Amino acid sequence: MASSAARPSVVPQEQLASFQQHLSRSTRILALLGAGLSASSGLPTFRGAGGMWRTHDATSLATPEAFERDPGLVWQFYSYRRHMALKAKPNAAHYALAELARKRRDFITLSQNVDGLSPRALHPADQLKLLHGSLFDVKCSDFFCKYFESNNYTDPIVPALAIPSDDSDPTTTSTLAAKEADISDINVDIPELDHSHLPKCPECKSGLLRPGVVWFGEALPRHVMEHVDEYMTDEQPIDLIMVIGTSAKVYPAAGYVDLARSKGARVAIINMDANDVPAGGLQDGDWFFRGDAAQIVPELLKVVIGEIDVENMGDAAEGA
Template identity: 70%
Template sequence: MSSDVESFTAHLQSSKRILALLGAGLSASSGLPTFRGAGGLWRSHDATSLATPEAFNADPVLVWQFYSYRRHMALKARPNRAHLALAELARRNPDFMTLSQNVDGLSQRAKHAPEKLQLLHGSLFNVKCTSFYCSYQAENFTDPIVPALAIPFDASDPTTKDAVEERREMDISDVDIRLPSLKITDLPKCPECHQGLLRPGVVWFGESLPSKVLNTVDTFINDSSKIDLILVIGTSARVYPAAGYVDDARAKGARVAVINADPEDIPAGGLGDKDWFFEGDAAQIVPDILKSVIGEIEQPTERLQ
């Protein structure tokens, strides 16, 4: 391990153009439940069936309740040292770009430079109007986004609120509550056209990835300069376009460094003799292996907003 760190550090210090590809394993280090691992009341639902345009059209109330829960959980979590380390690398390196498959807003809250952070799957904290005639979209970190979507409590049980609050502090992935009945008029409306419903600005199953993001990434990769290094953090990178970005970076000369808690999670193209695999918690490993160029990263004691 020490020799791997030494060889990685030597390469990092000579690297100019760097890519980072992020997956759910990075946010797991912040204690955030994965998309398919949502706890509490959502254990009885198939989360993937709620993440489609068809589901929103059929039952926007249920879909918004699910995404309001996910927004709340993401805001309860804190950016970890790996988020902070990558944000610091973005500040120090003009030719660094992060491609994130995460929608939890933790990189943004770590103050990662927006122009160096490409959100492949959108964000829980972007909202956009569903009206065909309206192009409104905005960033929104308000929790709840409208009062009706607040995490509810059982008013008939005076102990429920305290119990839920205690459980939130212990385990943010488990909120055991009942869903209230809401009307469509209770859901967030577009502040611009005042007609359309707002929807979460995430990429749902069956939707295309954002073309602006894809074009920005392609421009970076296809630049005439070589790519020195790609960091693959908390993702297997076996699904496209993620897998393709690893291959593209390697074709431009990049060496690959994988940071993952699962030793089986390696990119589809495998690892070469000159690549690295660092097994363990990304929140610990990423700041350590980047320390020679970004300095020491401490976990802040205050919650980042």
């Protein structure tokens, strides 16, 4: 797991030493993750293209009402996202955080990401709280059916949802290299699909399956929130919260930063944008590390996890 190759530091030494000294004596640690963590894995966030997918506002497709109105369109959008996420690979930050979880059992990660990269990096499941669900969970859309399946990596989930490609294999990487690389491309046909083409619930036989993500207007997963609340309200202090790839300006994320502070935590922010800081702003004693999380996070955590070899860890994860 260790790598002998020395890399130049990407973090100012004084800040690095200060952070690592605190990390070394920290036991109860939180990480709050956002889309910026996966940027080095090449995943689009739909922000860089003006929030558009084809001719559609991506946020308009992430609602229960949109699924009820046109489940075929919504499933094509999410099938595309599943496809892109499966073509991406966890980066060094995903693996570093997973290793920290193995080293510190009182470390939990609160992820706003649905891309499945943290689970694929073998992040211990009991220490990973997916606040917004996962693209690779599916559940029945029928109100009376409780069917739920996790870690469904079938691509496409049904044949009709294959991503258009010039190759005979609709899942080849040429899709990424060509038109699928442009998430705002309006020249890709979006066929109309009726219910017969879409994934059906294997339990009730009548309901459509839907992506197991939290859509706008829906509550966050109750079991996840209960676990997080239990951790946050424990009488023990919190030593550190790392805010990685997110501005944490939207609740409940912003509230977790504030609550961790109130329980004694120091705050470390890792982000590309110097303006992306939590709602409460920077305070004395905080660290701000500007740059690529895939480079910065492994260096910050090295004092606890050692050097990581992403290639070997990736091979181990793919074989698990």
